[in-house]
Amino acid sequence: MDNSLNVKALILAGGKGTRLQEITKNLIPKPMAIIDGKPILERAIEGLKNYGVKDIFISVGFLNEQIRDYFGDGKNFGVNIKYIIENEPLGSGGALYFIKDEIDCNLIVCPGDVIFDVDFKRLLDFHEQKGALITLFAHPNLHPYDSDLIITDENSVITSINKKNSTRDFYYKNLVNAGIFVLSPETLGFFKELKVVNMEHDFVSHFIDGGKVLAYKSSEYVKDVGTAERFINAEKDLKNGIVAAKNLKNKQKAVFLDRDGTINKYKGFIKNIDDIELLPFVSEAIKKINASGYLTIIVSNQPVVARGDCTFGQVNKMFDKIETLLGKDGAYIDGVYYCPHHPHSGFFGEVKELKIDCDCRKPKIGMLKAAEKDFNLDLKKCVMIGDGNVDIETGKNAGIPTVLVKTGINDEITVSPDYSAENLLQAVEFFIKD
Numbered sequence: 001m002d003n004s005l006n007v008k009a010l011i012l013a014g015g016k017g018t019r020l021q022e023i024t025k026n027l028i029p030k031p032m033a034i035i036d037g038k039p040i041l042e043r044a045i046e047g048l049k050n051y052g053v054k055d056i057f058i059s060v061g062f063l064n065e066q067i068r069d070y071f072g073d074g075k076n077f078g079v080n081i082k083y084i085i086e087n088e089p090l091g092s093g094g095a096l097y098f099i100k101d102e103i104d105c106n107l108i109v110c111p112g113d114v115i116f117d118v119d120f121k122r123l124l125d126f127h128e129q130k131g132a133l134i135t136l137f138a139h140p141n142l143h144p145y146d147s148d149l150i151i152t153d154e155n156s157v158i159t160s161i162n163k164k165n166s167t168r169d170f171y172y173k174n175l176v177n178a179g180i181f182v183l184s185p186e187t188l189g190f191f192k193e194l195k196v197v198n199m200e201h202d203f204v205s206h207f208i209d210g211g212k213v214l215a216y217k218s219s220e221y222v223k224d225v226g227t228a229e230r231f232i233n234a235e236k237d238l239k240n241g242i243v244a245a246k247n248l249k250n251k252q253k254a255v256f257l258d259r260d261g262t263i264n265k266y267k268g269f270i271k272n273i274d275d276i277e278l279l280p281f282v283s284e285a286i287k288k289i290n291a292s293g294y295l296t297i298i299v300s301n302q303p304v305v306a307r308g309d310c311t312f313g314q315v316n317k318m319f320d321k322i323e324t325l326l327g328k329d330g331a332y333i334d335g336v337y338y339c340p341h342h343p344h345s346g347f348f349g350e351v352k353e354l355k356i357d358c359d360c361r362k363p364k365i366g367m368l369k370a371a372e373k374d375f376n377l378d379l380k381k382c383v384m385i386g387d388g389n390v391d392i393e394t395g396k397n398a399g400i401p402t403v404l405v406k407t408g409i410n411d412e413i414t415v416s417p418d419y420s421a422e423n424l425l426q427a428v429e430f431f432i433k434d
Helices: 018-024 040-049 062-073 095-097 120-129 185-189 199-208 228-239 282-288 311-329 367-373 389-398 424-429
Strands: 009-013 055-060 081-086 105-113 114-115 134-139 148-154 156-164 176-183 212-215 223-224 252-258 296-301 333-341 383-386 402-405 420-423
Touching: 009 040, 009 095, 009 420, 009 424, 018 040, 018 402, 040 062, 040 114, 040 228, 055 062, 055 095, 062 081, 081 095, 105 185, 105 424, 114 176, 114 228, 120 134, 120 176, 120 212, 134 199, 148 176, 148 212, 156 199, 156 212, 176 185, 176 199, 185 199, 185 420, 199 212, 212 402, 223 228, 223 311, 282 296, 282 424, 311 333, 333 367, 383 389, 383 424, 389 402, 402 424
Parallel strands: 009 055, 009 105, 055 081, 134 212, 252 296, 252 383, 296 333, 383 402, 402 420
Antiparallel strands: 105 176, 114 223, 134 176, 148 156
């Protein structure tokens, strides 16, 4: 593995783990709970070491002698460990005060109660290429409605963090902080004194206005195991190979979904966000995809932009509404791609620069190829689901299986799909079995 990353790490392992008492019985610190044969903390150390991270700080508190006795100086685990002992809890960021003068390179900060398998090389490349001061590892989750939301611009720059107890009178992308951060060393000058610090709302928020705090969105496995239910589910995922398989160094598989008529009710060219309405069984179907190891990726033609009927911002908000509605049902989308172009020009109000014969408009496969690059997909293992000829042609052009759903456009089908289904749930059940 690449040892030239020039990065150190801090693992936050000081919590008592009150919610995990069913597992720990308060006899061991939460990060020492055994999951699939190893302490949670040992898995975190291995996940870092596999990417050349050898210098690791661990902040400890409750029953910390058990952690120090088990790992020692780290030599038996192939790393160098130094401990920060929190005699009083310092929040999720206060421990950084103790190491601020020891960091002369990028620093990865991650929790000790999270199961993760992340391509840190890819994350660090993003951090450096974007010139970020702070990068948050971000992802969709099953409960965005009661999570802190990360709000970004089109370049992944974080513009605000919306607290989970805030009143939300807007539609939003399902994007939350997974608890893993990359910090450039100059940010540690923030820590002038020893005090309780919340990483998101005290430390990260301090730098947001500078425009150099970014969100790295990834589909990789990062889940906290702070409750017994989450612990049990993560252990199942470890045993089933799902955790390792979702690392983006591995080829991924995806279900490509059309939007109008497949996810939301078909109403012709949708120009008004009020016309976005989820079809029956869609949330259930997407939850099934989410749990399967497949990624869920929307690929949609949206010529309303080229026609001058909607702006990019208005179309983006329509997708935000879909993500908000799905999130309330515990389902999420991994990626959204849409084509704003249209090949035929000469109409009143059109956006001339978008009236082109592009490579992304279905049935061409430009959007699928973009997703292939972003998510390291093996296209041969992907599936295309849609409600019309253009979707089936797209799948055929990409050389992947196709499923036609009968919930949308109702055109005469001239291209034979591999399967036909009454709705999205039935379509998903063709290739995802319980």
